[in-house]
Amino acid sequence: MSKKDEYKAMAEAKIEEYTARINELKAKTKFEAAEVKLEMHEQIEKLEAKLDVAKSEFEELSDEAGQTLEDWSDRFEVLGKDLESAFKKFFSKHESK
Numbered sequence: 001m002s003k004k005d006e007y008k009a010m011a012e013a014k015i016e017e018y019t020a021r022i023n024e025l026k027a028k029t030k031f032e033a034a035e036v037k038l039e040m041h042e043q044i045e046k047l048e049a050k051l052d053v054a055k056s057e058f059e060e061l062s063d064e065a066g067q068t069l070e071d072w073s074d075r076f077e078v079l080g081k082d083l084e085s086a087f088k089k090f091f092s093k094h095e096s097k
Contacts, residue, residue: 007072011058011079018051018083025090043090050086054079 001009022044029040061075 004072007076008062011076014080014083015051015055015058018047018054018087021087022047022051043093047083047086047090050083054083 025040025044025047029037029044032040057075057079061072
């Protein structure tokens with residue numbers, strides 16, 4: 001397996017992981033008070049939007065010929081940090097609730 005294929009597999013796994021985490025968050029909101037539920041749904045929508053951007057950019061990278069390993073690793077790192085930051089922000093805000 002080439003390094004590029006490894007990055008592609010890692011990106012696909014991360015996208016699946018974040019999708020699962022969002023689905024878990026949606027399930028948890030069912031047990032929250034209405035005000036908290038509304039706020040959580042708004043935050044989840046933001047997470048989903050970031051995930052959609054990551055998926056879209058990943059597909060673009062996959063489709064573009066001539067992408068170097070450096071292109072893949074740089075973009076993968078940026079997208080991963082952005083998503084992880086968004087999730088940490090969400091959890092820091094809602095973990096005590």
